[in-house]
Amino acid sequence: DIQMTQSPSTLSASVGDRVTITCRASQSISSWLAWYQQKPGKAPKLLIYDASSLGSGVPSRFSGSGSGTEFTLTISSLQPDDFATYYCQQYNSYSRTFGQGTKVEIK
Amino acid sequence: EVQLVESGGGLVQPGGSLRLSCAASGFTFSSYWMSWVRQAPGKGLEWVANIKEDGSEKYYVDSVKGRFTISRDNAKISLYLQMNSLRAEDTAVYYCVRDRGSAFGWFDPWGQGTLVTVSS
Numbered sequence: 001d002i003q004m005t006q007s008p009s010t011l012s013a014s015v016g017d018r019v020t021i022t023c024r025a026s027q028s029i030s031s032w033l034a035w036y037q038q039k040p041g042k043a044p045k046l047l048i049y050d051a052s053s054l055g056s057g058v059p060s061r062f063s064g065s066g067s068g069t070e071f072t073l074t075i076s077s078l079q080p081d082d083f084a085t086y087y088c089q090q091y092n093s094y095s096r097t098f099g100q101g102t103k104v105e106i107k
Numbered sequence: 108e109v110q111l112v113e114s115g116g117g118l119v120q121p122g123g124s125l126r127l128s129c130a131a132s133g134f135t136f137s138s139y140w141m142s143w144v145r146q147a148p149g150k151g152l153e154w155v156a157n158i159k160e161d162g163s164e165k166y167y168v169d170s171v172k173g174r175f176t177i178s179r180d181n182a183k184i185s186l187y188l189q190m191n192s193l194r195a196e197d198t199a200v201y202y203c204v205r206d207r208g209s210a211f212g213w214f215d216p217w218g219q220g221t222l223v224t225v226s227s
Binding site for chain 1: 169
């Protein structure tokens with residue numbers, strides 16, 4: 001299986017900050033990568049697919065980039081609603097796998 | 108509005124069985140691959156299984172092969188997960204999700220989840 005590693009595991013930031021989360025794949029996955037946001041007690045919500053395509057209804061302050069083995073999720077100006085845990089997910093193979101998550105906390 | 112609503116979770120003893128259901132609405136269910144994804148308490152996400160539009164192809168994560176069976180009834184617009192020989196490590200919230208992009212793409216949307224607890 002392809003292993004996905006996110007960094008950092010926890011990130012402390014303030015409203016208005018630019019935030020970047022990194023996701024690395026154990027082998028090349030082209031651009032077959034998605035990002036999700038999950039709040040406590042809720043289901044994950046799609047943010048980004050195909051590494052850089054914005055999901056329906058997702059605010060433009062979210063953006064994704066990368067290809068091959070290294071990817072980033074950027075929030076251009078952190079809003080109060082953005083404090084949550086973020087997961088990357090690869091879909092290069094039938095056995096889709098997720099990163100361990102990055103929790104974005106209030107500084 | 109696309110909606111997925113899971114049911115059937117609960118407390119079950121190790122070695123027991125449980126059947127999860129997912130009722131879909133707001134889209135043409137029979138045109139999409141569907142998956143189950145789970146999340147152990149306080150842990151990350153794990154894809155469990157998926158099924159082709161017509162039910163003719165099914166795929167599973169290694170840890171549930173031979174114990175879990177995914178199925179669907181397009182007439183009833185429903186997805187199912189039959190879980191047998193349950194283990195403590197199967198304890199998780201199970202999400203019903205729609206596959207996007209292809210048979211093996213990203214997941215959108217997600218149901219609200221149903222909690223399965225395996226404990227004596």
